[in-house]
Amino acid sequence: MKTLIIIGHPDKENSHAQQFLIESLQHFENVTTHDIAKDYDVEEDRAKLKEADRIILQFPIYWYSCPSIVKEWIDKVWEMTCQLKGKELGLSITLGVSNRHFQAGGREKYTISEMLRPFEMLANHFEMTYLPPFCMYQFDYAKDEIRKRWLIDYQQYVSAEQPLHFKQKGEWLIEQLEKLNTNGKFTTLMEAIVQQNEQLTDIIEELEMIRNG
């Protein structure tokens, strides 16, 4: 599976969140990034979209939507005749405010899902599969443990098959550890995960048998 990440940040170099995300992509061969804030070519980008299986738009939320550079890129590159059917559209977004404001009764009144409806409608138009967005809230204030969680979630978002169930998460983790396990440092950890996953498979099969009587 080939993933194309469109990075649309007007000031990427000074964004800790963007640096964090981009650095976490180092070991993923089938993931390419394309920074549209610098420069882009409409025809080349249409070819890039055509080649990708998963297209991820990555940007900070400015006034409840993408920055204008992202919209400009969409308006110029995405045309009616683009063949994107069956591809996945993901959003990797960063927000300056807390998640809790985005709900009925909350300060922003609507959910992130509702706010991002225009992107879902875009995916719908091209018969693409819309992935649940990957969101980081108030990155600069987030604790290390939350950042670690985001790191794994993001790496899975760009590289693992979706939807991602518990068992697939385990398999994905083993795959990543295998890449890093050149000196056998992670062997014990990997064995533990494999064992856990096998137990899970057993439980699932047993449940299936009970269901079928």
Add this chain to the structure above:
Amino acid sequence: MKTLIIIGHPDKENSHAQQFLIESLQHFENVTTHDIAKDYDVEEDRAKLKEADRIILQFPIYWYSCPSIVKEWIDKVWEMTCQLKGKELGLSITLGVSNRHFQAGGREKYTISEMLRPFEMLANHFEMTYLPPFCMYQFDYAKDEIRKRWLIDYQQYVSAEQPLHFKQKGEWLIEQLEKLNTNGKFTTLMEAIVQQNEQLTDIIEELEMIRNG
């Protein structure tokens, strides 16, 4: 009441819909237009916003949102410290597809209200009153009678107090006719509308009496 219409069309001169709307504004003294596709000054525009009572963003829908020039203008001009509380935010939009696609079960799946949520959230953020959008669908194919309806609706959208009930619509119409009635041409029509409005007032009062026993 002062209305400011922000026109954000990348090619206004070649848009019949935009020409139609702009021409229909000739007799409205308290309505000013500002074409941001040409050029704008951030500080001047903040002053314009401050002075207006009703701010209307007018643009064609491109991929389920505003064109990038409008988003760029919002991102640059609208800042956290803008004092817009109590003002009205309206949207005057044109769409290339039919209204019927925008509903659950329809091709676009979601309504215009849902699609425009980011603008509603913007109004909400600044404690502005969000007006129901004024929408024209497939202008180039619309019949004359529909265009006439749009003309009146648009003129009311930019100049009449909202929300606009039947009685207010009648009063607004008389006001407009008075401006044009320099040679007495519309006197009979005006008298008919006045009479109709008086009858309506009587019915409303009667209803009120019945309700209160």
